[in-house]
Amino acid sequence: MDQISKKIKMISEKLKELKNKFNLHEIDGYVVPKNDEYFSEFAKKDKLKTITGFDGSFGIAIILKKKNFLFVDGRYVEQAKIQAGKKFKILEIPKKLPYQVLNSNLNLGFDPMIFTSRSLQYYFRGKIKLTPINKTMINSKTLDGYKSRKFYSLNTKVVGETVNSKIKRLIKILKKDGSDHIFISAPENVAWLLNIRGRDNPFSPIPYCRIILNTKGEVSFFSDIKNSSNIFKKKDFSRTSFFKDSQIEKFLNNLNVKKIIIDKNSCSVLLENLISSKFKVSKVGDPLYLMKSIKNKVEINNTIESHIYDGVAVTKFLYWIKKNQNKKISETDAEKKLESFRKQNKNYLFPSFNTISATGKNGSIIHYRASNKTCREIKQNDVYLCDSGGQYTYGTTDVTRTISFKVQPKNIKDTFTRVLKGHIAVATANISKQKTGSNIDKLARKYLKEVKKDFSHGTGHGVGYFLNVHEGPQAISKRNNIKLREGMILSNEPGFYLQGKYGIRIENLVYIKKEKNNLVFKNLTLAPIDINLINFKLLSSQEKRYLINYHLEVYSKIHKFLSLSEKKWLIKSI
Numbered sequence: 182m183d184q185i186s187k188k189i190k191m192i193s194e195k196l197k198e199l200k201n202k203f204n205l206h207e208i209d210g211y212v213v214p215k216n217d218e219y220f221s222e223f224a225k226k227d228k229l230k231t232i233t234g235f236d237g238s239f240g241i242a243i244i245l246k247k248k249n250f251l252f253v254d255g256r257y258v259e260q261a262k263i264q265a266g267k268k269f270k271i272l273e274i275p276k277k278l279p280y281q282v283l284n285s286n287l288n289l290g291f292d293p294m295i296f297t298s299r300s301l302q303y304y305f306r307g308k309i310k311l312t313p314i315n316k317t318m319i320n321s322k323t324l325d326g327y328k329s330r331k332f333y334s335l336n337t338k339v340v341g342e343t344v345n346s347k348i349k350r351l352i353k354i355l356k357k358d359g360s361d362h363i364f365i366s367a368p369e370n371v372a373w374l375l376n377i378r379g380r381d382n383p384f385s386p387i388p389y390c391r392i393i394l395n396t397k398g399e400v401s402f403f404s405d406i407k408n409s410s411n412i413f414k415k416k417d418f419s420r421t422s423f424f425k426d427s428q429i430e431k432f433l434n435n436l437n438v439k440k441i442i443i444d445k446n447s448c449s450v451l452l453e454n455l456i457s458s459k460f461k462v463s464k465v466g467d468p469l470y471l472m473k474s475i476k477n478k479v480e481i482n483n484t485i486e487s488h489i490y491d492g493v494a495v496t497k498f499l500y501w502i503k504k505n506q507n508k509k510i511s512e513t514d515a516e517k518k519l520e521s522f523r524k525q526n527k528n529y530l531f532p533s534f535n536t537i538s539a540t541g542k543n544g545s546i547i548h549y550r551a552s553n554k555t556c557r558e559i560k561q562n563d564v565y566l567c568d569s570g571g572q573y574t575y576g577t578t579d580v581t582r583t584i585s586f587k588v589q590p591k592n593i594k595d596t597f598t599r600v601l602k603g604h605i606a607v608a609t610a611n612i613s614k615q616k617t618g619s620n621i622d623k624l625a626r627k628y629l630k631e632v633k634k635d636f637s638h639g640t641g642h643g644v645g646y647f648l649n650v651h652e653g654p655q656a657i658s659k660r661n662n663i664k665l666r667e668g669m670i671l672s673n674e675p676g677f678y679l680q681g682k683y684g685i686r687i688e689n690l691v692y693i694k695k696e697k698n699n700l701v702f703k704n705l706t707l708a709p710i711d712i713n714l715i716n717f718k719l720l721s722s723q724e725k726r727y728l729i730n731y732h733l734e735v736y737s738k739i740h741k742f743l744s745l746s747e748k749k750w751l752i753k754s755i
Contacts, residue, residue: 192234192268199232199244199318206314208290210245212279212304213319218294219368220447222651223384223534225329228295231321233265237548238534238651241304242269243279243289252279252304255637256547259680263546263555280308290314293451301450313450330380332388332409334417339575340376340646341479344417345398347374347472352396354468360440363467364456365392367447369648370469375400377412378647384534385649386572391429393436403429430455442467470654473645475668480646481692484670484705487576488690490529492707492735493742494522495569495580499709500747502565506586510559512538512551515567523571533570533577533650540565544583544684547638547676561586564593564683564714575647579672581688584711596677597685597714599628603675604687605724607640607657612665612693612700618657621665625657625675634677641672644690667700669693707735709754729755 199211213232217224222238230236232244237257243250251269253261261271272282283289285308291301293313305311337343351374355363365371368387372378379388390404400421402409412418424432429452438460443453444467456462476484498519502510510518516538523529539549540559544566549555559565563586570579583597603625615621618641625640639658642651654663657671665671674688689706709732717725732755740748 188234189267192232195232195319196244196249196268200246202318203246203290206290206312207288208312208314209287210243210289211314211318212289212291212296212311213242213244214295214300215240216295218449219381219389220295220297220366221368221382221385221387222649223382225381225383226321228319228321232319233269235261235265235269236535236550237261241274241279243283245287250279250282252277259546260548260550278306279304280306283309285309288312290318292318293454294449296450297445297448298450298453299445315451329389329405329408331407331411332377332379332390332404334412334415335376335378335575335647337376339479339483341477342376344374344376347376348394348398348400350472351394351468352398354465355394355396355442358440358442358463358465360396360442360463360465362393362395362436362438362440362460363442364444364448364452365394365467365469366444366449366452367467367469369645369652370444370447370467370473372648373473373646374469375417379408381408382649384532384572385645386530386647387649389426391426393432401432403432433459436460444470471663473648474643474652474655475666476646476670476692477668481668481670484576484646484692487528487571487573488578488705488707489738489742490526490573491523491571491578491580492739494519494526494529494571495582495708496735496739496743496751497522497747498567499582499584499711500750502559503584503586503750506559506561512540512543512556512559515559515565516551516569519567519569526573528573530572530574533572533579537566537568537581539567539684541683542681545678545680545682547678547684549684564589564685566684566686568686568688570650572647577644577647577650578706579644579650579688579690580706580708581674581676581686582708582711583685583687583714585714589714591716593683593685594714594716595632595719596629596634598716598719599632599634600675600677600685600687601710601715601728602628602720602724603640604673604689605727607673607675608689608691608702608704609723609727610702612702613698616664618655618661618663618665618671619659621657622659622661625673629675629677636676636678638676640675644670644672646670665693665700667693667695670705671702673702704731704734707738709735709751712754 215229240253249269288310378386381389393401440461442463516536541563566583568581606624622640641657643655645652676686678684691702
């Protein structure tokens with residue numbers, strides 16, 4: 182039996198095992214989200230993948246006695262059909278939501294530690310009976326090859342602000358709200374506030390922990406004691422009490438609180454219900470999302486440096502794959518080669534997400550992941566898309582380049598050029614005028630819409646500082662109305678995908694800087710854009726000038742790290 186057959190058999194057995202438990206709990210079905218109890222995008226124990234085979238970063242499965250549903254957003258529809266389509270009906274969110282599809286008479290079980298009240302309301306709108314089950318219904322193995330590591334503290338020189346300074350800023354917000362406590366349940370927010378990192382997340386330096394902070398500056402820290410013990414004696418933690426994660430319910434039951442702030446994006450139903458039954462809950466959400474989204478000068482400078490390292494690796498990779506186009510190179514070969522270039526830099530730690538190495542029709546699957554079942558050889562006639570990123574000390578990167586090896590038909594070059602025009606429109610936007618990501622998102626789609634084309638994902642996501650590669654609240658998308666501020670880091674990645682044919686995406690990370698009383702985007706990413714895919718007749722003189730200046734910037738910042746042949750090749754891009 183091959184690996185694919187084994188995987189299908191395993192999923193069938195897991196589904197059968199789960200359904201056999203329905204009668205015991207008097208339920209008609211069970212709901213499985215992507216996230217774990219820390220609501221991380223990349224769970225180290227992925228129950229959704231275990232029960233469906235789908236490994237995208239977002240989705241929710243509903244397993245009934247005779248039917249199975251998998252709901253994903255537009256990025257993952259094609260991927261979900263390939264990975265889970267034989268046993269699950271695939272539906273796209275938000276076009277279809279569970280409450281619109283399911284019979285209202287159903288009683289669905291769910292784990293109250295891995296759902297928030299906000300997510301349950303979004304999916305079910307109170308129209309489906311939901312029964313909390315505090316027992317393990319799906320056994321999921323830890324991600325292959327993954328191992329948690331001890332937490333560690335970051336020097337102020339690395340983060341640009343002390344723990345005490347951050348806590349004082351936060352307490353000021355609490356007092357203004359009239360709250361005396363805040364429950365910080367998002368680990369990335371704890372990590373930022375306390376200047377700590379770890380490795381409890383496969384693709385982020387995140388330490389899995391939660392804290393409760395009061396207005397006296399006292400911190401109650403809940404985590405795996407073994408992983409956090411080495412920070413106990415640090416001076417920044419002199420007013421911190423450490424507890425096992427399992428002690429949090431008991432601690433909350435004995436806590437004296439007048440008014441508390443919780444984060445409904447990361448506070449589980451179980452803990453929210455406990456807190457709201459005992460204390461007055463503030464209507465203000467966790468202010469740390471916005472606080473950490475605004476990077477200081479030290480964080481920006483370190484991020485700039487990380488992108489020089491990453492730009493060298495990506496440029497070397499692009500040169501290598503172009504030079505070796507006559508050789509047999511698979512999608513996974515290319516992925517491994519890019520990783521090897523990143524590893525040449527001593528500051529590189531690990532990928533910031535699963536690399537998307539996709540050629541030909543696989544490129545049309547927006548968040549494609551090469552596997553034994555899907556991996557293709559990169560052909561000279563193909564359009565090849567590679568979306569990748571790295572975690573460096575200290576900085577987080579994310580870059581997409583689409584390249585070709587032979588002259589492509591006019592329709593592909595025209596489409597690529599329209600994606601590029603949208604990319605440039607975002608890069609050169611007057612943020613002071615546009616103000617929000619939703620307004621800027623329109624600029625990215627303008628030139629595609631002229632020929633009745635579009636893309637189903639947002640134009641850009643927020644990015645953390647040596648934290649998550651996908652981080653809000655800022656984003657460039659249709660529905661994001663968060664005011665963009667100086668110091669925020671976002672991606673700029675418009676695209677186009679022709680199902681079963683090819684995919685195009687151009688992605689740079691950018692940060693917001695104030696220049697002459699205007700807020701503007703400044704490029705972080707340093708890697709050439711394939712000029713062989715451009716129809717220059719469709720570019721304005723300003724767009725051509727932008728492209729030349731961008732490539733000059735790339736060359737000036739990374740050329741000293743390249744070989745002579747790599748330099749000569751890069752010059753041809755200018």
